Amino acid sequence: MFIDFFYLLRSYGVPVSLTEWMALVEALSLGLAHSSLYGFYCLARTVLVKSEAHYDRYDQAFQHYFEGIETSPELTEKVLEWLENALPPLRISPEERRQFQEWDLDELRRQLEERLKEQKGEHHGGGRWIGTGGTSPFGHSGYHPAGVRLGGSSVNKSAVKVAAERKFRDFRTDEVIGVRQFEVALRKLRQLSSRVEGPADELDVDETIKATAEKGGLLHLAWARSRKNTVKVILLMDSGGSMNPFVHICTQLFIAMNRASHFKDLRFFFFHNCVYDYIYLDPTCRPRNAIETESFLNQLDPDYKLIIVGDASMAPSELLMIDGIIDWSMSNSEPGILWLKRIAAHFEHAIWLNPILSEYWEWTEGAYTIARIKEIFPMYELTVEGLDQGIKKLKVKK
């Protein structure tokens, strides 16, 4: 039952469960794959994959698994000639169908190759040879629930080719995408105050009506505790020059954060490459619009969730040395890394989002400082998937 396709999908990161697999088996036994690999491709995708973000992985896994199954061009051409003069499509009864419940594709492929060796010419309507209208598993317009479709007019593209097109690539969540997706991810960042604590000070109208009605009209007031989102967030963004290539993605995150109306409190701060004695209130990072990092820490309670956005790429001296600060006119009495550690120690929940994709973290020019900062803050790439993971991390204490 090609169960290894199930495991292959999982290893490609498509979260397939047994429930869905059983549904696929049921669908196959109903003949919903229309005895073509393309039909199977659509069927399996619609039943097994539950997010467009996973379509691309599915395509890859499908391509991997079925690559050998697809007939080679020279093979098809020869066979297509035989198939030219087609019989009308064949209808088949369920009893007959049941005989063909074999689904081993390796076996099918082997048989197809064997049969190709044996068969010397056109053939239509039978049950064994490659041709049209019959019940042989090879050919088109025929009926074999486990057949390999070779050409034919109904579906003229091959499933593996469709898979190979990978047209759903854009929907991968580890791809960098827009504001809306960020908003969706941010919405997960909520923590409702519990209904168990606090005074019951809100008139529960529904409950009151219900209770009164149940008492046959005798007024009975019901009270409830109100629930509110208690999440408070700080967004601390690097606005240094090395962030220029990432302005677009950072702006999108910024817009998404701004639009997220469900936070109890949301603050924005900025820094240039690394945090030192001062933290800036606007992206231009000018000294007159700055507050002392010390007072920043004092003002903001440790229960704020801190999201730092930056490429963490700088000269090692900027991170590790006194007066390593990049601005000529400024000086710092303590190395930046100390400040980063202080910030990390202050906030109970903090993550670092890096617009550089994680696969490059070890190779980019900032690799050294990235590695050092990664030790201090849990670092995720600034993509929808990275933000998702980061937000999961933000929900639990370090």
Next chain:
Amino acid sequence: MPENCQLFVGTKDYIAAEELQNSVNISAALGRPLLIKGEPGTGKTMLARSIAEGLQKELIVWNIKSTTKAQDGLYIYDTVQRLYDSQFGDHDVSEISHYIKLGKLGEAFTSPEQVVVLIDEIDKADLEFPNDLLWELDVMSFNIPETGETITARHRPIVVITSNAEKELPDAFLRRCIFHYISFPDEKMMKEIVHVHYPDLEDKLLAEAIKAFYWVRSIHGLQKKPSTSELLDWVQALTVGGIDPEKISSELPFLGVLLKKDRDFKVASQQMSGRVPNRKAPMRSFWR
């Protein structure tokens, strides 16, 4: 295929891609809800109408709002009416079943014929909403504790659920659904779609409009890309305005029909003056 052998192939005013037709038929055959996602304006809601029309079944629409509770779809116990009745004493209030009103799902279950149920924009509701419907959609039956009655579907309805991905749907719910993502139509398909709505359109105008439309969509940095419905409006505007097809790409008349946001409008106008291809920020190899 059990129960119904009818296959959905789209209707004359709704062009369904073959993959989408497959998904609909699979969902109907397996008796599982079909979850539809896709960009706004790709015809998610229209799909259910088209299925109902194509298979000649009644359509029951359940529009979900942020305040909708799963219970509302099953039945509502109108306690307030009962309260009034008891106070004025002109009705017999001892019979609770008079005050039970079936919701949209309840209606679908009790219908003497198979119906198509559209649960529209399920992601608008509370996070727990889909979970609360799991059991009912699985076994297609529910119990009314007030009267002790159990409502079971006479015919499993074809359930179509649309989502705009505003909220993540729970995994347990997804496992029970058939999923289809409607991808944005390509130019060829788009031509067919426009043609269905405006059969008398000049070929030249249509081709130019579609070319310009996809160019606008390809502009980098738009906040809201124009969708099918905007293209349809635009085509109409172009026809009514009697625009020369030659001028469509170069002047983009009535651009406001396609782009609804000030910023997008500006971005597009800038791009138009230079007609530069989408630019990507150059990657700098040093930091500063």
